[in-house]
Amino acid sequence: MKRGGALFPIFPLGFTGHDEAEKLGITVSATQVRSNGAQLLEIGGLLDHGAIRVIIDSTFRLADASQAHERASRGNIQGKIVLAAMPD
Numbered sequence: 001m002k003r004g005g006a007l008f009p010i011f012p013l014g015f016t017g018h019d020e021a022e023k024l025g026i027t028v029s030a031t032q033v034r035s036n037g038a039q040l041l042e043i044g045g046l047l048d049h050g051a052i053r054v055i056i057d058s059t060f061r062l063a064d065a066s067q068a069h070e071r072a073s074r075g076n077i078q079g080k081i082v083l084a085a086m087p088d
Contacts, residue, residue: 055079061086
């Protein structure tokens with residue numbers, strides 16, 4: 001994330017980067033969301049046009065969810081941890 005950017009963690013429990021973000025001039029705003037079809041369409045368009053990006057740290061098969069938890073517990077996550085229904 002570039003200096004002066006904005007970070008919006010959806011579920012900010014356990015977020016510990018406030019001090020580092022402040023040093024970098026990054027605004028951190030926590031929020032809780034509720035599904036809304038019109039908003040999902042709008043954000044889908046923003047993703048399609050590259051106005052916003054989702055960074056993926058790692059992807060695990062749903063059957064390997066315990067490995068995803070282990071990855072999360074190690075910290076220093078650089079994006080989202082994804083669980084996906086993938087073939088064996």
